[in-house]
Amino acid sequence: MEVLESIKSVREVVVQAQSKGLKIGLTPTMGALHEGHVSLVSRSVQENEISVCSIFVNPTQFNNSDDFKHYPKTLDNDLKMLKNAGCDYVFVPSVREMYPEGQVSKSYDFGGIEVAMEGKFRPGHFDGVGTIVSRLFDIVTPDRAYFGEKDYQQLLIIKKLAEICNYPISIVGCDILRESSGVAMSPRNLRLSKSEFNQASFVYEQLTLAKNLYTTHSLEEINTIVKGNFMNHPVIELEYFVIADSVTMNELVQKGDFLVRAFVSAFIGEVRLIDNMALN
């Protein structure tokens, strides 16, 4: 496995591989890797001759400078995990390499899927995500790119990005990996105390409850029950609980003939956790 820091070195590798007809898989990450990230890289390794994982904490997608400042960094361990997963190249660029003209996002129209939830509570977030992912797509020119359903709205944004920018890249969505308690794996879990981490399974429990209630209760009833449970929780502060159409991301008031997901964002202390689950 080779670690590359410059765009030039990535381009050399990519041009050579593609001249031989080799398929390239890209897994973009912000580091502090866990088994969830590794599952994406492993899938890339299975499906492509060359796998590239990028590690870059992208400043333009953080609307909260504290969150950016405290984002965990565990590069040595990340590299060990990637090597074990069979990754071929790790791209670890500097901010200057990725933003030579300053840390500014492009502005995108994703057709409405960017409006709710993460788009609403993290202004500018998806413009930052679109900007960095399109930069990575331009540099790595992968055949396939791997993203987790953990960030489900982001996964839809990336699919839309590929469509509106005409990238000939297949966007592969991967399942959420969870701890045995049900907590979705996330670098932000590293910032939780042991007792906070134990409490975090409440988020998973409420999503599971919503799923179990889905067949017998109206969406209004599910909303009332789950939001009430969050309100009664002594530690966890709910930011949003939204039941939405899995394709449009529009909040639903009634069931219908479409795929439905529940989405949660909640704070435990300063740490913001997100999770989601298919309800049908």
Ligand code: AMP
């Ligand atoms: P991050 O570095 O946390 O921004 O995540 C990089 C990629 O890994 C994104 O596509 C995430 O959706 C995905 N990812 C993060 N956490 C998980 C998880 N628990 N299970 C599966 N994929 C994940």
